[in-house]
Amino acid sequence: MVYIVIVGAVKRMITGEIKSKVDRLWTTFWNNGISNPLSVIEQISYLLFIKRLDDLELAQEKKANRLNKPITNPIFAVDKQHCRWSYFKNLTDSEEMLRIVRDKAFPFIKTLGTTGEDSTYVRHMKDAVFLIANPALLASVVGQIDQIPMEDRDTKGDLYEYMLSKLTTAGTNGQFRTPRHIIKMMVELMSPGAREIICDPACGTAGFLVAAAEYLRDLKDADGNLILNAPGNREHFNKEMFHGFDFDGTMLRIGSMNLMLHGIEDPKIEARDSLSEDHAGITEAFTLILANPPFKGSIEKSTIAKDLTKVISTTKTELLFIGLFLRLLKIGGRAAVIVPDGVLFGSSTAHKKIREVLVEQHKLDGVISMPSGVFKPYAGVSTAVLIFTKTGAGGTDEVWFYDMEADGLSLDDKRQPVEENDIPDLLKRWKVRNPETDTDRTGKAFFVPKDEIKANGYDLSINRYKEIEYQEVKYEPPKVILQKLRDLEAEIRADLDALEGLLG
Incomplete structure (x- = not known):
């Protein structure tokens, strides 16, 4: 279809x-x-x-x-x-x-x-x-x-989103709202279908789930019919499609209300500390994960779900969440998730291991480098979007990289609208990406072969592969420059003599 x-x-x-x-x-x-x-x-x-x-x-x-x-x-x-x-x-x-x-x-x-x-x-x-x-x-x-x-x-x-936009202070445990235009960008990149089972394991105010719902409401088939009007799709949309986890009671209530006010009848929003051993057990349940999990450093090792430590031995939340995403996805399931830049190039054994798992055991589809001001005024941390497919059998041949330098808003605390915006170009290039043609590493988007990524210790930072064009600057011969300095010195002497004459 x-x-x-x-x-x-x-x-x-x-x-x-x-x-x-x-x-x-x-x-x-x-x-x-x-x-x-x-x-x-x-x-x-x-x-x-x-x-x-x-x-x-x-x-x-x-x-x-x-x-x-x-x-x-x-x-x-x-x-x-x-x-x-x-x-x-x-x-x-x-x-x-x-x-x-x-x-x-x-x-x-x-x-x-x-x-x-x-x-x-x-x-x-x-x-x-x-x-x-x-x-x-x-x-x-x-x-x-x-x-x-x-x-x-x-x-x-819209009213509810406007109210949520007033949350201008960072929350606890590294939580802060993901900008709505970034959420929408990630949803459009993933193009969810009518029978997806979508999860955000750190759902907060449920922004990703709401954006996916809005996308699907406008989605039409080749004949111009709304896909939600097809038999069974509306019921699946209202009762089975949307799942979210959070351990903050306030966020659970606000997220539930947000979904309710967007017309979703029965979303499955659960009180669950996603990384905890107390809430382990959900495996291969979802076809799509959209998330911006909290990055709060390290957590107590004894509290971490054992099946996560089998994937990656670490106490760092940003790495454990990637292991969690892989556990939650069905085979063939996809994910678009925000990670701090350190995940891309960190040199610890755990950092290298999780990148190797994504590249070698599954299919890493894309890495989108975002500017550091995207999350201001909450935080100035540099982040990226990882897009991958769970296969359990590899599949990464080449990885698509995109260098997003502007998102349509100023990259300071004010975040005022500006003309520079790479998001439309990013979405357009993603849809027509082609390893045969996207080879110019001086441009915004290009592919990098898996073997090259492996040779670089599975480094996924775009700066490792992007080529910078240096423009040749021609200088005048040294003797010409020296003569110009002498002429300038003579002018200064003349001016000083004139000034001395005026002072009499």
């Missing part, structure tokens, strides 16, 4: 007016003492979830009235009608509103969720805490959220 993506499709983006409303909502929390960005997003997420439940119920009620039939499996039972957004948003008594939301509606969403089943949303909500204690704050926030138009999935998703 041939799939195509309609490039440049018109998607509604949030307007300046709506952004202003979100900014005002954010300021309201800050002015009332809730200033941690993660906490603000969590509290807004809970209220958005309650609102979404009521929106779903209202849609069911309209359909039931149209068909003159009762609602099957209502979300809100008769004795839970006061938990509905459409009920408490109209209360004039703010203290009564707080009592209902805090003591009734919030506990309701922690235990029942969308259908009364033990969904991932509900599991992650069990440890949730409602921080809004001021009746006036709640009334203000509910009123502001109600004024933000969120009728369609795209607007909800």
Whole structure:
């Protein structure tokens, strides 16, 4: 089956007016003492979830009235009608509103969720805490959220992404948000299909999973039909396609809400420390991995899953995660993952071993060198994207390298839009890459044979193979230069004599 993506499709983006409303909502929390960005997003997420439940119920009620039939499996039972957004948003008594939301509606969403089943949303909500204690704050926030138009999935998703963009400080354990345009680039490089089983083992806010979902929603077959409309594809998309792991409860809740607000019904988001022995056991389960795992140095050896240490004997997280990706992928499964530059050229035995494993035992498809400012203002670390296929039987003949020097934003802490952007060129060249023609090592993209990489100790840094063109600079003969210096000295003497004459 041939799939195509309609490039440049018109998607509604949030307007300046709506952004202003979100900014005002954010300021309201800050002015009332809730200033941690993660906490603000969590509290807004809970209220958005309650609102979404009521929106779903209202849609069911309209359909039931149209068909003159009762609602099957209502979300809100008769004795839970006061938990509905459409009920408490109209209360004039703010203290009564707080009592209902805090003591009734919030506990309701922690235990029942969308259908009364033990969904991932509900599991992650069990440890949730409602921080809004001021009746006036709640009334203000509910009123502001109600004024933000969120009728369609795209607007909800864009709003949530805009909120997540406000996470401007690095998290714990080396976590920080991957820029959305880099995530989108990696998804387009991998071109996921309709029956993929996608995993991000360090999912955080679930940005990679959301981007993959958006890509697939726009994907069309050769006849111009949306691939998700083909038999079975929509159900797979909603229930089996998306998987994410994280050990941070806040991230699990935010990631789940992010996916929910992008219209994914039942993503499998699990509380799991991916490298830990306590959570070992998942093997060969996924066809595609997209990830930017946290790089926090070393971890305690006794806590590392034994099957990972069989792949690579190390305590460094950046190397262990590569071993994890290989464990999680099915044979033939693919990965696009971000790694710190040290993975490419590190000289330790473990560094060399993991590169050898990728090149010799599997198929290393590509190495994309990214500029060091990509993750500013969070961090200035230099990074690269590794693209590989799990084969278990080798397959690397030549590796494609790309030197990405600009990503469309300034490479300083401000990250303002600029004209220089290699991403469109990168995506274009990736699709038409050819070892027979991509041989110019002075250019942006080129192939390097496996044997040459092996001879260089499996070094994967692009500078090892890229050739720099030096322009010949011609200088004048020494005697000519010496005469020019004498002439210049004579001019200086003349000026000094003139100045002395003026001083009399």
